[in-house]
Amino acid sequence: MTARILMAGIFLVGMWGVVADKNMMRKVFGLTIITSAVVLLFVVEGGSVGTAAPIMEAGVYNIVDPVPQALMLTAIVIGVCVTALALALVCRIYAATGTLDIEEAAKRMGDGH
Amino acid sequence: MAKARAYLETGAINVVSAIYLGYRAFDTLGETIVLLIAVSGTLTMIGDGYLGSKRFATEFRRLHSPAEDPLELIAGKLGLIVLVFGAYVMAFGHLSPGGGFQGGVVVASGLLFLALGEKGFKTSRLTDPTSLQKLEAAAFLILLLAMAAGMMRPKAGGPSGNPAEYIVFLNVILGLKVGAGIGLMCVAMIGDLYR
Incomplete structure (x- = not known):
């Protein structure tokens, strides 16, 4: 239970970064934190049926559920893709407007900067 | 019971590998396509380096002589x-x-380390964006062909019938593709800061 509450906390920290922070770079970091929280939650839930790592050497039994781990492998790669694209976008916006503050950037773009 | 089946059917002791390259290999193919698109998008957007980096690089180089930089x-x-x-x-x-x-x-x-370690201007072929691009495209093509071959021949197994060979082959090709793609993005993001 404690682990799940902690993960909800991590998720909310990332959410706070995305919603409340005006710095675009920190918004991207918040997105990364949200991804990590979801990945952690899936791995913990997969671990509720066993304890050993899912590597079937002789004498290994009672393994964790390997399906969430395989799915989270996908989620991690997609998270990296999203982060890279978002960072490239932030780079372009910074090069065009000279600021990382999202409201300031919107204002300068509106001026035909 | 399930453990024995995963090993017998795919030849991989690591059940996670058995799932993402055995049972769900086409899912993995789709995932590499997503990665390919993300890499192309990132490269299109930042071109050959972040636009402010050229000015920063000249100023940076004047302050720190490359040979003395511990990094x-x-x-x-x-x-x-x-x-x-x-x-x-x-x-x-x-x-x-x-x-x-x-x-x-x-x-x-590792490629990122090499790119950071190149002293000033010299570029090795390993961190050259053009050769990384070619490597990624070639690995993706081989991956597509391997998946198409899997469609023709639904029974898992390498040339000699050992199913683990197929997983090793896909792992290496996938690793080359992902390494070249993400390394390419990293090298592009460094831009000409260090070269």
């Missing part, structure tokens, strides 16, 4: 060791924790 001194040597470790993680993904994606990311960090 460049250490990272260039560490890069090769990291590359070897990445190859190990790729090739033994069916026996131990690891696999194509993990090994690919380790290879990408």
